[in-house]
Amino acid sequence: MHRNDEQDMFIGDPSEKYPKPDGKYIFDKLSSVFISGNATRDDAPNHIRVQTHVPREIAETWKWMCPAGVYEIPDDAPAEGMVDVIVNYTNCVQCGAITAKAGG
Numbered sequence: 106m107h108r109n110d111e112q113d114m115f116i117g118d119p120s121e122k123y124p125k126p127d128g129k130y131i132f133d134k135l136s137s138v139f140i141s142g143n144a145t146r147d148d149a150p151n152h153i154r155v156q157t158h159v160p161r162e163i164a165e166t167w168k169w170m171c172p173a174g175v176y177e178i179p180d181d182a183p184a185e186g187m188v189d190v191i192v193n194y195t196n197c198v199q200c201g202a203i204t205a206k207a208g209g
Contacts, residue, residue, distance in 0.1 A: 134174035138196050141173075151194045164190045170202045 126133040132140075153175070155167075161183065167176040167190065177191040 134172065135196070138173045138198060141198050149195065151192070153192055153194045153197060155190075155192065157190045157192060158187055159190060161185055161188050164188050172200055172202070173198045 124131050126136070161178075164176065164178050164182075168178060173196045175193050175196045177193065178188055179191060182188040
């Protein structure tokens with residue numbers, strides 16, 4: 106248990122956007138996962154244990170927090186309320202960010 110666990114999680118403005126990848130200085134997440142040398146097999150069992158039906162604001166936070174594109178929100182997901190998160194666990198680079206506040 107972290108000393109600040111009782112505090113609500115800060116949720117940033119999801120309208121903030123990163124610059125588009127230019128392939129020279131800025132790269133897309135999946136290319137960066139490949140360059141990281143991530144060797145997770147596509148047929149490996151899912152090691153990520155999170156609820157996948159969560160409030161939209163939690164899903165947005167996971168999406169922005171993860172450096173490897175593990176968490177996706179479907180295009181047809183509602184803008185508010187509960188959404189079903191897609192977990193691309195084979196992209197995981199074991200950064201540990203999601204364990205800071207898994208929520209849900």
